[in-house]
Amino acid sequence: MGKPDLVLLGTIFVILIFGLVMLTSASSIKSYREFNSTYYLFFHQIIFGLLPGTILFFWLSRVSYHLWEKYSVLFFILSLIILGLVFIPGLSLEIGETKSWLKIFGASVQPSEIIKLFLILSLAGWFSYRGREKNQDFWNGLIPFVFILGLISLPIALQPDLGTLVVVAVIALSIYFVAGAKISHLLGLAAVGLGLFGILIFQTPYRAERLMTFLNPELDPQGIGYQINQALLAVGSGGFFGLGFGQSRQKFAYLPEVIGDSIFAIIAEELGFIISLSLIFLLVFFAYRGLKLARGINDEYGKLIVTGIIAWFIFQSFFNIAVMIGLMPLTGIPLPFVSYGGTALATLLAATGILANISRQAS
Numbered sequence: 001m002g003k004p005d006l007v008l009l010g011t012i013f014v015i016l017i018f019g020l021v022m023l024t025s026a027s028s029i030k031s032y033r034e035f036n037s038t039y040y041l042f043f044h045q046i047i048f049g050l051l052p053g054t055i056l057f058f059w060l061s062r063v064s065y066h067l068w069e070k071y072s073v074l075f076f077i078l079s080l081i082i083l084g085l086v087f088i089p090g091l092s093l094e095i096g097e098t099k100s101w102l103k104i105f106g107a108s109v110q111p112s113e114i115i116k117l118f119l120i121l122s123l124a125g126w127f128s129y130r131g132r133e134k135n136q137d138f139w140n141g142l143i144p145f146v147f148i149l150g151l152i153s154l155p156i157a158l159q160p161d162l163g164t165l166v167v168v169a170v171i172a173l174s175i176y177f178v179a180g181a182k183i184s185h186l187l188g189l190a191a192v193g194l195g196l197f198g199i200l201i202f203q204t205p206y207r208a209e210r211l212m213t214f215l216n217p218e219l220d221p222q223g224i225g226y227q228i229n230q231a232l233l234a235v236g237s238g239g240f241f242g243l244g245f246g247q248s249r250q251k252f253a254y255l256p257e258v259i260g261d262s263i264f265a266i267i268a269e270e271l272g273f274i275i276s277l278s279l280i281f282l283l284v285f286f287a288y289r290g291l292k293l294a295r296g297i298n299d300e301y302g303k304l305i306v307t308g309i310i311a312w313f314i315f316q317s318f319f320n321i322a323v324m325i326g327l328m329p330l331t332g333i334p335l336p337f338v339s340y341g342g343t344a345l346a347t348l349l350a351a352t353g354i355l356a357n358i359s360r361q362a363s
Helices: 006-026 028-035 040-062 065-085 111-130 132-136 138-158 162-178 183-203 205-215 226-238 263-295 300-324 342-362
Strands: 092-095 098-104 107-109
Touching (some): 006 028, 006 342, 028 040, 040 342, 065 138, 065 342, 098 111, 111 162, 138 162, 263 300, 300 342
């Protein structure tokens, strides 16, 4: 077994450290007001995100990824069970408009973050076992895939968490594409998916209002359009060089979700266009190194795992940043390795550990 791709891992490490540093600034006011400590939320992220994530990273980087292939069905079943727990009274925790959280021993856990990794391992094992010929077939490839994706999507849609639903669909379609799916099948799936997504949006009034506000930001500037308008104000206020680290005005309870899906706006406000663009460059470079790794792997299972993890990280990052600069309607999707969330950070570090192991074996 050779050395892991140190450039790939180094890029993730830089993004992680940058995210933790920015979290100290973005969370400071909220931490002080709610917990009487400027660094409460930062230390919470360290204890419940970075610490368990680091342990998972080192463990998974040393355990052969081939071990997980025989548990593909188990990972899928566990995904359904975990998603189902949010509908059990006493376990579920409703935050905002969705029931996407579990309350376990006083800690908040977001199952949808865990199932992203489980789904990647499950689909990679299933597709690699069946082979490209079956994956390309309509009845043996497309129909079973639609059934699997439907089973995993239904509980997410019922929460309802459409942002996570989009990310999960993109991950699954990316793996399916690399596994040998026909372009015609993918285009058909995309068309049906967009139609169903439109129905889900317009069935929920506040989501339809979000879409209308995206098309016309001045439609309800103090209501449904408030967050995106404040985010755009923060991004614009930063200019080329920013207001300075820790000098954000929007984090003083003006911009909602400053530690969650709005944190990129705080980065742009404090550090400016140049640093924000540098972060985007790092994300693109990570995608390049990840795709390079995937192309160099002869093992189909490893190739599909890498594809899923890269798709997860890159598309989720793109969706988050696109919302903050007004290119997409609000989705509630966090920025990987940067936004606050212990479950998300620990799971991402676990996925990074698997990437490290695959790159070691590929070399």
